[in-house]
Amino acid sequence: MYVQTGFLASRLWLWIGILISTAALVAYFAHNPPQGRDGSTIVGYGLGGLSALIVVYLSWLGVRKRRFASSTGRRRNVVSAHVFLGLALIVTASLHTGFEFEWSVHTLTYVLLMIVILSGIWGITVYSGLPDKMGRNVSEMIIEKKRHDMTDLEQLDEDVEEIDRKLERALQFLPDAFRPPVKLSLEKTRIGGGLISILSGSSKGCATAKAYDQVREVADQGDWGEDERKRISELVADMSRKRELAACLRRDGRYRALLSLWLWFHVPITVALLVTLIIHVVLVFFYW
Amino acid sequence: MKLLLVTIRKRAGSDEVSKRETILEGSEIHIGRAVSMEICLPDIGVDYQHATVEMRDGKLMMKAAGVGGIKVDGADRDEADLGTDSVKIGRFTFRGEPARDGADAVMVMEEAAAAEAPTHKRRGKRQLENVLPSRRMLAWVFSLTIIGVFLGWPMYDVMQREAPASEPIVVEGMARTDVPKPTIMEIAWTSGPISQAHSMIENDCAACHQRPFEMTTNNACLACHATTQNHADTAQHPVLSLENSRCASCHKEHNGGLEPTAVAETACFQCHSNIQSVSPNSKFPNITDFDVDHPPFKLALVQTVEQADGMLEPQVQRVTFEPNKPLIEQSGLKFPHNKHLQAGGVKSPRGMEQLNCASCHEILPGGKLMRTVDMERDCARCHQMTFNAAGIERTLPHANEDEVARILENYYIAAALEGGVTSETAPEPVKRKRKRRIAGQNTNEQRAVALSDNDRGIAIEWARREALVQMDTIFGVRLCGTCHEAQKFPDEAGVERWRVQPALIQRQWMVKGGFAHDPHKAMECTSCHEAPKSERSNDVLMPDLASCQSCHKGSDEPDGARAECVTCHEYHIDSREPMSPEHAEIFHARASERQQSPKQK
Numbered sequence: 001m002y003v004q005t006g007f008l009a010s011r012l013w014l015w016i017g018i019l020i021s022t023a024a025l026v027a028y029f030a031h032n033p034p035q036g037r038d039g040s041t042i043v044g045y046g047l048g049g050l051s052a053l054i055v056v057y058l059s060w061l062g063v064r065k066r067r068f069a070s071s072t073g074r075r076r077n078v079v080s081a082h083v084f085l086g087l088a089l090i091v092t093a094s095l096h097t098g099f100e101f102e103w104s105v106h107t108l109t110y111v112l113l114m115i116v117i118l119s120g121i122w123g124i125t126v127y128s129g130l131p132d133k134m135g136r137n138v139s140e141m142i143i144e145k146k147r148h149d150m151t152d153l154e155q156l157d158e159d160v161e162e163i164d165r166k167l168e169r170a171l172q173f174l175p176d177a178f179r180p181p182v183k184l185s186l187e188k189t190r191i192g193g194g195l196i197s198i199l200s201g202s203s204k205g206c207a208t209a210k211a212y213d214q215v216r217e218v219a220d221q222g223d224w225g226e227d228e229r230k231r232i233s234e235l236v237a238d239m240s241r242k243r244e245l246a247a248c249l250r251r252d253g254r255y256r257a258l259l260s261l262w263l264w265f266h267v268p269i270t271v272a273l274l275v276t277l278i279i280h281v282v283l284v285f286f287y288w
Numbered sequence: 289m290k291l292l293l294v295t296i297r298k299r300a301g302s303d304e305v306s307k308r309e310t311i312l313e314g315s316e317i318h319i320g321r322a323v324s325m326e327i328c329l330p331d332i333g334v335d336y337q338h339a340t341v342e343m344r345d346g347k348l349m350m351k352a353a354g355v356g357g358i359k360v361d362g363a364d365r366d367e368a369d370l371g372t373d374s375v376k377i378g379r380f381t382f383r384g385e386p387a388r389d390g391a392d393a394v395m396v397m398e399e400a401a402a403a404e405a406p407t408h409k410r411r412g413k414r415q416l417e418n419v420l421p422s423r424r425m426l427a428w429v430f431s432l433t434i435i436g437v438f439l440g441w442p443m444y445d446v447m448q449r450e451a452p453a454s455e456p457i458v459v460e461g462m463a464r465t466d467v468p469k470p471t472i473m474e475i476a477w478t479s480g481p482i483s484q485a486h487s488m489i490e491n492d493c494a495a496c497h498q499r500p501f502e503m504t505t506n507n508a509c510l511a512c513h514a515t516t517q518n519h520a521d522t523a524q525h526p527v528l529s530l531e532n533s534r535c536a537s538c539h540k541e542h543n544g545g546l547e548p549t550a551v552a553e554t555a556c557f558q559c560h561s562n563i564q565s566v567s568p569n570s571k572f573p574n575i576t577d578f579d580v581d582h583p584p585f586k587l588a589l590v591q592t593v594e595q596a597d598g599m600l601e602p603q604v605q606r607v608t609f610e611p612n613k614p615l616i617e618q619s620g621l622k623f624p625h626n627k628h629l630q631a632g633g634v635k636s637p638r639g640m641e642q643l644n645c646a647s648c649h650e651i652l653p654g655g656k657l658m659r660t661v662d663m664e665r666d667c668a669r670c671h672q673m674t675f676n677a678a679g680i681e682r683t684l685p686h687a688n689e690d691e692v693a694r695i696l697e698n699y700y701i702a703a704a705l706e707g708g709v710t711s712e713t714a715p716e717p718v719k720r721k722r723k724r725r726i727a728g729q730n731t732n733e734q735r736a737v738a739l740s741d742n743d744r745g746i747a748i749e750w751a752r753r754e755a756l757v758q759m760d761t762i763f764g765v766r767l768c769g770t771c772h773e774a775q776k777f778p779d780e781a782g783v784e785r786w787r788v789q790p791a792l793i794q795r796q797w798m799v800k801g802g803f804a805h806d807p808h809k810a811m812e813c814t815s816c817h818e819a820p821k822s823e824r825s826n827d828v829l830m831p832d833l834a835s836c837q838s839c840h841k842g843s844d845e846p847d848g849a850r851a852e853c854v855t856c857h858e859y860h861i862d863s864r865e866p867m868s869p870e871h872a873e874i875f876h877a878r879a880s881e882r883q884q885s886p887k888q889k
Contacts, residue, residue: 033551036543036549039479040479102481103472103475104477104478104479105438105476105477106479168330169330171321171332171336172321172323172328173322173323176335176355179332179336191414192413192415192418194419195416195419195420198413198414198416253414253415256416257416261416264423264426267423267426267427268423268427268429268430269430271431272427272433274431279434284479
């Protein structure tokens with residue numbers, strides 16, 4: 001897989017990750033104590049201690065950087081450390097368990113750690129493709145930037161508002177037959193909403209799309225004068241543009257949600273993991 | 289009509305009010321959304337043409353024109369008198385006022401602040417932050433849940449348990465049964481399954497974990513293992529680390545298996561890599577690992593001292609097994625392993641028989657030592673103790689010289705007295721045939737009577753002589769002498785008697801190392817014991833240190849067989865004092881009480 005994402009580019013941390021994993025594997029297979037390979041041997045303590053240190057260090061890095069997408073040099077290195085050390089944790093922590101799992105707070109610690117790492121991998125995956133798609137999605141919809149300090153998204157939001165004003169204004173020149181579709185579009189066009197509709201990003205049942213069809217129907221039925229015809233065709237054009245914009249904004253919302261949904265697993269479970277890790281260590285050393 | 293329209297606008301979020309007056313003319317004034325209306329209300333709720341205002345009979349009347357209608361005090365009306373009523377159209381309120389400034393009528397239009405623009409509804413929930421609980425909150429919820437469920441709950445359970453007293457306790461009988469079973473959350477604290485050896489206290493957490501957040505104490509272990517012996521003689525070698533060591537630092541529980549695993553390699557080397565540092569008088573060699581500097585084996589060999597009666601008295605001596613210096617011990621046997629194991633087999637009563645190690649040797653139950661070779665069971669299958677004279681076979685007893693002598697003498701005396709012996713060297717009375725015996729009478733008496741006293745003396749003398757000759761063959765050459773060293777030695781009465789040296793077999797050469805044969809079953813016996821090459825029974829067919837090291841490569845070697853100290857050596861040495869004299873004392877006191885109490889009843 002070709003990863004465009006800059007934060008994976010650091011060779012240094014890649015090699016440190018590989019080094020830690022290899023060293024862990026060598027130590028694990030080299031030491032074969034009578035009670036079997038598990039967390040309570042010299043190597044087991046070593047792997048456990050190392051894993052705990054990495055967990056704490058990565059949590060601290062996570063607090064420090066907060067945002068992932070930035071690509072300034074130093075920060076990119078920090079993210080790279082986070083990713084490759086996190087992946088090495090899969091090896092060190094799994095070997096620390098000795099692959100003995102049962103109903104216990106010790107196994108819970110491992111399970112939480114794996115959830116955190118897997119959600120992190122999920123995060124890397126979305127970051128490696130989505131930002132590009134997201135950028136293209138909005139930039140392709142831009143017709144004209146009114147101000148340079150506005151983002152593409154802000155511009156599109158402005159566009160929708162402007163169209164809404166135009167739609168309302170158009171009604172002052174058009175008979176009541178056009179009022180229901182315009183009202184529908186103005187009042188019922190939803191972008192976002194609940195978790196499901198944000199994540200689906202679907203434009204099925206979009207109010208403006210319906211309104212667009214209704215406006216065209218009304219337009220076909222009447223016998224309109226010159227001035228009205230001009231206004232109707234403007235109305236149709238605005239509706240069509242608003243329909244496109246709404247769909248684009250919904251897609252944008254979906255991309256944004258996908259880009260951050262993993263954090264709702266990664267972050268709170270990391271905190272829970274730190275708590276569980278402390279319980280695990282306390283139990284092991286004070287409750288032999 | 290000339291209408292003075294007063295427009296009053298209230299701005300949203302402020303008290304500021306703007307007021308504007310306009311003159312409108314026409315017989316009818318139109319109100320609606322359309323820009324073509326005289327009064328244009330730019331509101332989507334207002335009809336294209338919503339209402340008209342006109343003067344009728346000196347009154348200012350408003351009439352509904354569109355579908356929306358007009359409202360007075362919330363009720364729909366077709367028409368309203370603005371002089372008395374206040375009419376609502378959307379967010380606009382209309383009422384009349386007395387005419388002034390030359391106008392026919394005055395109408396006041398108050399515009400309420402516009403409701404929230406519909407576009408605002410669209411904003412809001414487009415981001416996950418708006419629809420999901422905050423990550424900070426989730427972190428709190430998860431963490432507190434885990435603290436409650438996995439720390440608080442089990443800790444509560446642990447606190448409920450009664451902590452035993454901290455002075456030495458010795459448990460009588462089996463484990464406590466009145467303790468509550470560990471709850472599901474208490475089990476969540478355990479780091480692994482308990483070993484089978486401790487399965488009876490599996491449910492009694494407090495048996496070992498006596499007080500919350502205290503490591504398991506020796507006191508807990510000694511409650512059952514009261515008499516466990518110490519490692520060293522602490523009176524002679526006061527070693528602080530022995531007195532302060534925890535049982536659990538070597539014996540690791542919660543690893544499943546048959547018994548707690550003993551982890552001692554590092555603990556052993558702590559002292560034994562420089563034993564003089566903890567025990568200056570110790571004569572033990574220092575050791576850092578099995579494959580590095582383990583001293584050569586010292587074997588307990590049987591050496592002998594000849595006694596006054598010619599017998600060999602065994603004396604066990606520990607002899608260092610130096611490489612290339614074969615070990616010899618005295619066994620009192622003549623047993624060539626090589627002849628017995630030769631290809632093609634050995635002669636046996638059943639024809640040629642191929643022997644192997646297992647024909648005579650087997651591992652004893654327990655898996656450690658070998659069963660000692662037993663004459664009747666192992667040797668006698670081929671080496672039958674039969675004495676064959678005049679076509680009659682008799683089996684002689686093993687390891688009973690006097691009985692053998694008696695049987696032989698009896699046999700020859702009987703033969704001599706019976707007569708008819710065909711041997712050429714026999715005297716005439718022995719060769720002579722006797723009368724047939726008389727039925728119902730004692731045979732010997734009958735025949736004895738038949739011989740003269742002189743002849744009888746000759747016959748018995750011959751029989752005794754013949755028995756001695758036979759004994760020389762049997763003891764010295766044919767039967768006993770095949771395997772044993774045997775010699776004639778005068779007894780107390782000065783009579784020479786055959787004495788056979790019993791086999792002096794060492795059951796265990798390596799007394800300090802608990803070698804077990806069982807784990808080595810998969811190997812060929814001959815890969816350690818060079819029996820097929822051994823010609824003498826004096827050869828000690830033990831492998832040397834290097835032979836063991838070819839598989840047992842040291843405690844840090846992953847590929848090798850186990851080579852921790854405890855693989856071969858015991859930590860708790862049988863002959864030592866108990867680790868905890870207090871516990872042992874209580875234990876023995878209890879034991880003697882138990883022995884006495886049934887008598888009292």
